Amino acid sequence: MQKRGINWHFIRSHILVFDATLAILIFLIMSIGIITLYSAGIDFPGRVEDQMRNILVSFVIMWIMANVPPQTLMRFAIPIYTFGIALLLAVAVFGMVKKGSRRWINIGMTIQPSEMMKIATPLMLAWYFQKREGALRWRDFVIASVILGIPVALIAKQPDLGTAMLVVAAGFTVVFLAGLSWKFLISLSLAVAVIVPTVVWPMLHDYQRDRVLTMLDPNRDPLGKGFHIIQSTIAVGSGGLHGKGYLKGTQSHLEFIPEHTTDFIFAVFSEEFGFVGNVILVSLYFLLIIRCLMIAANAPTMFARLMAGAVTMIFFTYAFVNMGMVSGIVPVVGVPLPFMSYGGTALVTLGMGLGIMMSVQRNRKLVQT
Structure with a gap:
């Protein structure tokens, strides 16, 4: 009986370290991301498999960071x-x-x-x-x-x-x-x-100034520098209320949208799932930010509160800048959509951030008990 108790304590202390609300929200966003990536990368065999490996690596890093108490993390700053x-x-x-x-x-x-x-x-x-x-x-x-x-x-x-x-x-x-x-x-x-x-x-470099000017007026060079922004906004708008349907997006499948598996994956999602899909996705990101803010507000130390607040801002900036970039309201700066865009580097960073959030929440519970 004692052995079983020790094992259960070990599991709770070192394996079941995830905040349930955060875990559910990230699972839903990543699931939407995989579904969208399959459609966006249908002409790029192996993208979904690669992304699943990236998610696995991100998950491992998240678990490791969740097991590192904030006070220990502070020593390595x-x-x-x-x-x-x-x-x-x-x-x-x-x-x-x-x-x-x-x-x-x-x-x-x-x-x-x-x-x-x-x-x-x-x-x-x-x-x-x-x-x-x-x-x-x-x-x-x-x-x-x-x-x-x-x-x-x-x-x-x-x-x-x-x-x-x-x-x-x-x-x-x-x-x-x-x-x-x-x-x-x-x-x-x-x-x-x-x-x-x-x-x-x-x-600024010439191309950086061009990005700002193109954002303000994409039609100044519609077949050149403004082409991609025009096509992405067409994709977002053409989705209408319910979207064109899964795997039926013409802008992405006819190669009008640039980087449609990475930075512009939101345009693919918008075209196929429409306004309703966007409301659901934005709501998930909104709930993610709210949950992170709650964790930051209840952090037990100043260091934990500041780190949790910074990670929350990273998630918000990723989502806002990417969606704004695809929609044509901010310049194109190469920021991926969090937990949806294809790529391993950003997922590793986001996984570290999630692990820190879960560590802060877990440490608060330990302090209270």
Whole structure:
């Protein structure tokens, strides 16, 4: 009897570590993703099988992270952040160039170090503010800006504005939740409004400026730079109320939509499942964000609350930017739709984030009991 009790305790402590609500929501979104990917990748044999392997790897990473208590994770903040910065510097010097961007490095296998900074940067910021809890001064926010600015500058230099945007969103969430005043936030917003057109815009590459201009007016070059946005918005709109039907999307199957298994998979889904399908999908993402916010609000420590808030912002930014990009309301920046787009790197990052959320929730329960 004692042995059976010990085994059950082990299972509950180390295997059944998933938050039920989060697990159900992710299962539903991933299921929709696999169904949509099968249709989108029907001309690309093996995509579904590859994605199932990616999901399995993501699941294992999620389970590992869920078993790491926040206080243990905090001890690795500095080494993980430092290692990530070192890899970004190595990319700048020795990195591989693909499609005009230097984002990858080969260390026995090809990796994209900027992806790990989506977690490493808010992790470092959360560690810093936890150490300064109760004694925060304005200079602490200046130091936090430097911690955030270094990886963002290195990632933007590659150039990879999509990932840089996600790192900024996650990092700024930590800074805001740590106690950034509304007065400073308003002043910062006004400063950004002045700096972006006068300083940032001239620094952008030609193709980046073209993306912004194309978003504002896709018809300025309908057969060139605006072609993909026009076709994706046609796909979204042509789905109507109930969609054209599964496997019956013409824009995707006739190759009008670019990257329809990755960044533009939402256009495929919209065309085949219509407005009703979009409402269901957006509702699932909304419930996911709400659940993550609840976990963050009930976190037992400042570090756990800041990390959970940052991960929540990552999920929100992924979904909002991707859907906005496909719908033509934000520039095309190469951000995948979370838990739906084909690809392993983003799923690994998202799996780590989910594991952290589940660890925070699990640790809260342990503290209460």
